[in-house]
Amino acid sequence: MADAPLYEAVGISKSYGHVTALFDVNFSVNPGEIVGLVGDNGAGKSTLIKILSGVHPPDRGKIRLDGVERTWKSPHDAIEAGIETLYQDSGLAPDLTIGSNVFLGREKLKPGILGRLGFLDQKAMERQAAEELKRVGIAVSGSRRTVSDLSGGQRQAVAIGRAIAWARKVIMLDEPTNHLGARQSIEVLSVMRSAKEQGLGVIFISHTLPHVLEVTDRVVVLRLGRVVRDAATSEFDAESLLGTITGLIEAS
Amino acid sequence: MRDRSSVCSIGARRKATLLVLASAGVLAACSSSSHSSSPSTASSGGSTATSAAGASGSGGKLTIAFNMGAEADPFFIAMNQGAEAEAKSLGVNLIWQGDPSQYSPATQIPIVDQLLAEHPSALIISPTDPDALQPAVNQAIAQGIPVVNVDTHVTDLSKVLSFITGDNQQGGAAAADAMAAAMHYTAGQTYQVVVGASSATTTTNTARLAGFKAEIAAKYPGIKVMAEAYSQSQPAVANTNVNNWLTEYPNLKGIFAIDGTNASGAAAALQARNLVGKVALVGYDAYSTNVALLQKNVFAALIAQNPTEEGKLAVQYAVQYLNTKSTSGIPHEQTLPNIVLTPNSSAADLAQYTYPTA
Amino acid sequence: MTMTPASTEGQGRAAPAADPNPPATEPRDWARSILGNQQFLLLVALGALILYFYSKRSVFLSSGEMANILDDFCSLILLAVGETFVIVSGGIDLSVGSTASFAGVIGAFSMRGMVSHNDSEALVLVVGTIVCAAVGAGVGLVNAALINWLRLVPFVATLATLGAGAGMAIVLSHGIPIGDDTRAIIFSQAKVGPFSWPVFIVIGILVISWLYLHLSRYGRYTFALGSNEFAARAAGINVRRHLVSVYVLSGLLSGLGGMFLYLRLGSGAPTSGAGDELRAIAAVVIGGASLLGGSGRLSGTILGGLILTTVTSGLIISNVNPNWDQVAVAVLIALAAALQALRPGRRRA
Ligand SMILES: Nc1ncnc2c1ncn2[C@@H]1O[C@H](COP(=O)(O)OP(=O)(O)OP(=O)(O)O)[C@@H](O)[C@H]1O
Ligand SMILES: [Mg+2]
Numbered sequence: 001m002a003d004a005p006l007y008e009a010v011g012i013s014k015s016y017g018h019v020t021a022l023f024d025v026n027f028s029v030n031p032g033e034i035v036g037l038v039g040d041n042g043a044g045k046s047t048l049i050k051i052l053s054g055v056h057p058p059d060r061g062k063i064r065l066d067g068v069e070r071t072w073k074s075p076h077d078a079i080e081a082g083i084e085t086l087y088q089d090s091g092l093a094p095d096l097t098i099g100s101n102v103f104l105g106r107e108k109l110k111p112g113i114l115g116r117l118g119f120l121d122q123k124a125m126e127r128q129a130a131e132e133l134k135r136v137g138i139a140v141s142g143s144r145r146t147v148s149d150l151s152g153g154q155r156q157a158v159a160i161g162r163a164i165a166w167a168r169k170v171i172m173l174d175e176p177t178n179h180l181g182a183r184q185s186i187e188v189l190s191v192m193r194s195a196k197e198q199g200l201g202v203i204f205i206s207h208t209l210p211h212v213l214e215v216t217d218r219v220v221v222l223r224l225g226r227v228v229r230d231a232a233t234s235e236f237d238a239e240s241l242l243g244t245i246t247g248l249i250e251a252s
Numbered sequence: 253m254r255d256r257s258s259v260c261s262i263g264a265r266r267k268a269t270l271l272v273l274a275s276a277g278v279l280a281a282c283s284s285s286s287h288s289s290s291p292s293t294a295s296s297g298g299s300t301a302t303s304a305a306g307a308s309g310s311g312g313k314l315t316i317a318f319n320m321g322a323e324a325d326p327f328f329i330a331m332n333q334g335a336e337a338e339a340k341s342l343g344v345n346l347i348w349q350g351d352p353s354q355y356s357p358a359t360q361i362p363i364v365d366q367l368l369a370e371h372p373s374a375l376i377i378s379p380t381d382p383d384a385l386q387p388a389v390n391q392a393i394a395q396g397i398p399v400v401n402v403d404t405h406v407t408d409l410s411k412v413l414s415f416i417t418g419d420n421q422q423g424g425a426a427a428a429d430a431m432a433a434a435m436h437y438t439a440g441q442t443y444q445v446v447v448g449a450s451s452a453t454t455t456t457n458t459a460r461l462a463g464f465k466a467e468i469a470a471k472y473p474g475i476k477v478m479a480e481a482y483s484q485s486q487p488a489v490a491n492t493n494v495n496n497w498l499t500e501y502p503n504l505k506g507i508f509a510i511d512g513t514n515a516s517g518a519a520a521a522l523q524a525r526n527l528v529g530k531v532a533l534v535g536y537d538a539y540s541t542n543v544a545l546l547q548k549n550v551f552a553a554l555i556a557q558n559p560t561e562e563g564k565l566a567v568q569y570a571v572q573y574l575n576t577k578s579t580s581g582i583p584h585e586q587t588l589p590n591i592v593l594t595p596n597s598s599a600a601d602l603a604q605y606t607y608p609t610a
Numbered sequence: 611m612t613m614t615p616a617s618t619e620g621q622g623r624a625a626p627a628a629d630p631n632p633p634a635t636e637p638r639d640w641a642r643s644i645l646g647n648q649q650f651l652l653l654v655a656l657g658a659l660i661l662y663f664y665s666k667r668s669v670f671l672s673s674g675e676m677a678n679i680l681d682d683f684c685s686l687i688l689l690a691v692g693e694t695f696v697i698v699s700g701g702i703d704l705s706v707g708s709t710a711s712f713a714g715v716i717g718a719f720s721m722r723g724m725v726s727h728n729d730s731e732a733l734v735l736v737v738g739t740i741v742c743a744a745v746g747a748g749v750g751l752v753n754a755a756l757i758n759w760l761r762l763v764p765f766v767a768t769l770a771t772l773g774a775g776a777g778m779a780i781v782l783s784h785g786i787p788i789g790d791d792t793r794a795i796i797f798s799q800a801k802v803g804p805f806s807w808p809v810f811i812v813i814g815i816l817v818i819s820w821l822y823l824h825l826s827r828y829g830r831y832t833f834a835l836g837s838n839e840f841a842a843r844a845a846g847i848n849v850r851r852h853l854v855s856v857y858v859l860s861g862l863l864s865g866l867g868g869m870f871l872y873l874r875l876g877s878g879a880p881t882s883g884a885g886d887e888l889r890a891i892a893a894v895v896i897g898g899a900s901l902l903g904g905s906g907r908l909s910g911t912i913l914g915g916l917i918l919t920t921v922t923s924g925l926i927i928s929n930v931n932p933n934w935d936q937v938a939v940a941v942l943i944a945l946a947a948a949l950q951a952l953r954p955g956r957r958r959a
Contacts, residue, residue, distance in 0.1 A: 055844060076846035091844045093837035095904035096830075104834055105845030107827045118826040325785050352781070452933055479929050486886075487787065487879050488685060488871055489922075495678040496926040500669055513881060516787050520875040523795045539786045541877065548792065609784045 004067030006031045006201040007052070007083070007170045012061035014047055021047040023225045025061070029170060029201035034192055036212040036233065037205045038245055039222035045205045046088050048222070049174050052203075053085040054078035065169070079105065082168030086159050088175050088205075094148035099126035101147055102133065102162045132165035133158065152179035164191055171195055172203040177211065189215045209241055221245055315345040316570055317372035318563075319364050320403075321355040321380045323348075326539055326607035327559050328378075331402070333608065334563030335376070342571045347372065357384035364388040368395065374413075374570040376400045382407040398573055402566040403559070413579065414569045418557035419587035420456050424463025426592050427534045430553035431506045432472050434532035434594075439474060445506035446497045447480045448490050448514030457510045460536065464508055475506070483513040490517025498525060506532040515542055519550045538593060543606045546595055554593040556605040561588055648898035648949060652913035659917065663924035670927055673804045680805055682919040684812045685710075685874060687912065688867040689883070689890040691819045692860030694911045697894050698823070699856045700836035700903025701757070701764035706864040706890050708775035709749045710883030714868030715779045717742040718788035718878025731793050739869050746865020749775060750858035757857070758850050772887065779880035787877035798873035808873060815863075820908045832856060836903025892939055893918055896946040917942065 005028035014022040022044045029035045037045050050056045052063065054072030063070050065081055072078045078085075085091070092101050103125045109115035130143040147155055156179045163171055173192070177185040185208070192202050192215055206212050212219060212233075219236060221229040221244045229244050236244075243249030318335055320328045332348055339346040349367060351359040357380045364377065368391060375392045377399060379385035386406045392399050393411050401415040409415055435443055447464070449457040461480070468475045478501055483490035490513050498504060498521060507522075509515040515535035522528050528550050535542055538556035546554050569582045591605050663670040689706040696703040721738040749771055756767035799806050823829040831852050834842040843849045864883070871882040896914035899906025921938045 053844070074846070074848070075844050076848065079846040085844065087840075087844060089840065090838065091841045093834045093841045093904065095833060095837035100830060100834075101841075104830075104841065105847050107830060109827065118822070118828055120825060120827055120830060122825075322785075329784075479926075481926055482933070484885060485881055486884055487875050487877075487882055488682070488886075491874055492678065492682045492919075492922060493926050495681065496675070496923050499672065499674045499678055500667065500927050500929075512786070513879075516875055516877060516879060519790075520795055520877075523792050523876060524799045524874075526796075541787045541790055544790045548790070550792075609786070 004064065005029060006033075006066065008064040008067075009048070009052060009058075010062045010064065012048065012051060012058045012063075014044075014051060014056065014059050020225050022051070022058075025222070025225070025227050026230075027052075027220055027227065029203055031199045031201055032196050033218065034196050034202040034204055034216045036216035036219040037203055037222065038207070038209070038212055038219060038241070040245055043222040043245075044225040045222055046174055049085060049087070049172050049203070049205065052078070052170075052172060053083060053087075076105070079166075083170045083172070084163040084167035085171075086163045086173045086176050088178070090155065090159065092147050092155055092159055095146060097126070097144050097146055098133075098150075098158050099129035099143040101158060102129035102143070102165065104162075106166070133161040135165070153181060153184055156180055157184065160188060160191065164195060167195065167200055170201040170203070172205075174205045175207070176204070177206060177208060185211065209238055213238060213241065223247055313343065313345050314373040314571060314574055315347060315370075316374050316376060316567055317347045317349070317367040317370070318376045318566070319360065319367055320348075320350040320378040321360065323350045323352050325355070326609050327537070327557070329609065330607045331378075331559040331563035334560035334565075335567045336563075338564040338567040338571075342567065344373075344567070344571055346567070350378075355380055357381040360385065361388060364392075368392055368397065371395070372397060373574055374398045374400065376402055376566045376570060378403045379406050380404070398570060400566045400570050402562050409585070413573055413584075414566070414582050415585045416562050416565050416569075417585075417587055418559075418562070419589055420459035421463035421466075422587070423536065423555045423557070423590040424460035424465075425467035426463075426590055427460070427508050427536070427553070427555050428464045428467035428472065428475070430555070430592050430594065431508065431532050431534045432475065434534070434552035435505050437472055437474065441474050443472075443475045443505040444478050444501050444503055445475055445508065446478050446494075446501070446504065447508045448493055448510060448518060449480060449482055450485050450511040450513060451482045460510050461508075478504075483511070483517060485511075485513050487513045487516040487520075490514040491520050492517075494518045494521035498527070498531075504531055506534070509533060509535045512537055512539060512542070515545075515551070519545050522550060538591075538605045538607055540606055540609060543593070543602055546593060547602075549595050552594065556591045556593050558588050558591060558605070559607065648910055649907065649913065651949070652897065652910060652917065656913060656917050656920065659920050659924060663920070663928055666924075666928040670924065675923065675927065677805055679916075679919050679923045680809050681874060682922060683915055684808055685867055685870040686886065686889055686893065686919060687812060687915045688815065688863045688870060689886055690893040690911050690915050691816065691908065692863035693887075693890040693894050694897070694899060694906055694908055695819075695823065695832055695856050696764070696860045697891075697899050697901060698836050698903060698906045699832045699853065700839065701853070701856070702768065702891070702901065703753065703857065703860045703864075704765065704768040704887050704891075705749060705753060705771040705775055706860060706867070707883035707886030707888075708772045708779070709746050709861055709864035710868035710871060710886060711878075711880050712749065712775035712779040712868070713742040713745040713865035714872050714878035714882050715783050715788055715880055716745045716878070717865075717869055718791075718872055719782070721791065721794075721872070722789045725789070725791055725793070731797050735794065735797070735873075738872065739866065742865040742869040742872070743862050744865070746861040746863070746868065747858050748861070749864070750861020751854070753861065754854040754857040758853060776880065776884065783878070783880045785880060787875065787879035787882075789872070789877040791872070791876040794873055795876040808870060812870075815866075816908070816912060823908050828855075833904055836905075838904070889918055889939070892943050896942050898946070898949070900950060914946075 008028040010026055012022055012025040025048060027048060039045050051058045054075040054077050093104060108121045108125050110119045110121045126143045147158065160176050176188050180188065189211060192204060195202050204216060213236060216233045219231060219233050220227060240249060316339060320331065322328060335346060347367065349363055351363060360380045361384065365388065375397050377389065379401065382405065386408060389399050389406045398413045400413050403417055405415045447461060449461060465477065479497060481493040494507065494517055507518045509518045518533050522531055522533060532552040533550060534553045535551050536555045538554055542551065542554055545551050573579060573582060593602060593605060669675060689710060693703055693706055717738045720741045721734050724734045724737060753768050753771055756762045756770065757764055798808055802810055823832065831847050834847060835849060835852055839849060868883060872878050875882065893914035894906065894911050895901065896917060897907065897910025899910065918939060922935055925935050
């Protein structure tokens, strides 16, 4: 199994009622690789991510991590396995502080008996959250601020920071540059590069094709729920990538 | 007439809940409802026809359909016993049917409709709403089925054969007399008393209070009604009211608990403050819980209605009319006097007038 | 509303780096910042109400009257505490009042049997408490099952149990109070200092609930669930299990509320808690929680409950037409809702 990809989806199909969102999709990412996942609106990108992150079970198909077949009963299982996700529709709780969001689901408890009774070590979490966000190059002042007080871009930054901070194997970013200004988008690209340098597998969804061409090693194109192209980024230019997405250029 | 509080509260309060949640608006609560109050209420039951079911035709015997608010309310259980005994002695069939647990026109109307479909010889009904049940009564009369109202009545009584009910005005007056006696009323002295009712719009409550006040004005000038308050059919609210009164009027001498929720609220307050025997508590309706508290002297007196007699007379008048085709000798409206029970009442009286629970 | 306990130390360490997205400058006019502090406003309102009723009747500030208000407060606040957890979690529990009645009736049946056997009062009450709590928790479990597995919205699910609980309480009791337990009434009146001992039990429950809602992981999950259910689930929180626990907690506290009503009345009546869901929800809303979930403070609920019970008793003692009580509650809710509208709008992430 030495050559098995880090994280792999095989023959995945998924329908919502009558809508077939994915059909027989094969997809994989290797350690230290950035894979771009592109396609028109409704092509099935977010659906694939949600299957890989344990939000939805697939109707058919297999998921393998490190060559071992896995079944996610809930997002909790995928998180435990080291897979982090930035969702397109927000994964933040707006009423909680930045620090509480970063630690959501993995709260630090107070040492000793208080911790065993379930009490939080809020100070430590706020401090560490600020450090983590800074480490990954995202600094939003005051980790005690409530997320609903942040701008759209700041929220996105917190969500990316959280995913990067916790990912151990794979990080999946569904349109991470949404809401972001030009400078912050560039920052996100460099955050992805450093994740890659640490040996993580990175999955990057975006409609901003220049970004995709700039940062990815490989591109997978989805159209109407099917993979129509899976090739090294070097095989595309802006025009051919757009053509493949829209279907003007037939899959080769 | 009598009171059915909890049912009122369930229905009306649920509406209020919706209202509040929808608009953070006015808490209409129970006060909009026009009947009611007393600890009791609708209730349970299960079984429907207690006696000979079957339609009008069974062997040429007369069949009387008796439809009440809520079948297993002890008040109606007592009424059923009176009706049943009378039906037996007159040799007629009795169909006894009401909703097991809901005191509401919404559940009563379909039951009446179904009873009428069986073409009974006569219909005795205790309408849960004077207007909502009017069409059903009109329809029965149009089908040639004579209608008797018992306990409560429809708005238009003109074509109804007879309406039999307890006399709330007299009950209120009797309560005043019982309270005065318990306080050892002496002319020239002043007695502070209070009144707990269920809501401002409950007609039975208003009639009882009017009778109470009229009697005081006529016979007991020394009794001063200091305050009135509503329980909204909740015993805990009644309890809060009475607790506050006892703080506000340290010399309080009497409490008239017009309905059952006020009876339990006031009884608990007196027991908690060790005021049993010091404050004359007069309650209404001989529910078993009230009678138990009467025997502990927590109540100085209970005003009991006579549902057994109401049920008996209703059947008697219906059968008399069917047999004679004449209204002579049948009162168009009859109010039955209430019975005053005190801790000194004989065990036999207590047993006879306590509303049964089964 | 933030849920972090206010403490500013360490703020400096949080983010020395320049903020790439400086916070949009929001117009924070004075009205907003004062009105935004609901706790402070509630305290002022409570103080003003007490002074007003005191000016009408000086007996209002007596210890006897305080005890009256607390008696009323104790049976209400247990329901309101459970309701706070539910509302913060983004749900609603309309069944709390009916559950209190239902549990009270069942508890009263079990206690009545024991009273007639002359069992010791303490034993009777312990058993009654356990029965009431268990019945309440059972209703909570039914609520959670309807919501989780039948996918009913909480409003509908708990409306159904409201009807079922109240109906069953009536059917079982024939509509009349169960028990005439004078011993329980007198026992529950035993004073510790100026107040009867149940008051201290309620205070204990309030403290523990406050700690758990605002400082524990359990509370954090409750806020997260109400704030954004998807986020909570995506973060690996077992949303269904947490939701079950919240409704069971609410039911359990309602059951205990039923036991408190029993202690007050010496009986369990099918109408004991009728309509109390309104007062409980009113206390929570007046306390500043949003019905959308994700925000609220238990201290607000406590102040809301105190305000409601103060108004009820104050109107009685100052001999105001008692119908004003309902108007007063409606006005308080409307004011609380207006305050919520004034607060900075919550943007859903
Ligand atoms: N929860 C859902 N219920 C029903 N249909 C859904 C759901 N989520 C997605 N779909 C449908 O599945 C298809 C794929 O949607 P998906 O969100 O995966 O697309 P996408 O590629 O992420 O698009 P976009 O670029 O707009 O984000 C669409 O037709 C969409 O309408
Ligand atoms: Mg998408």
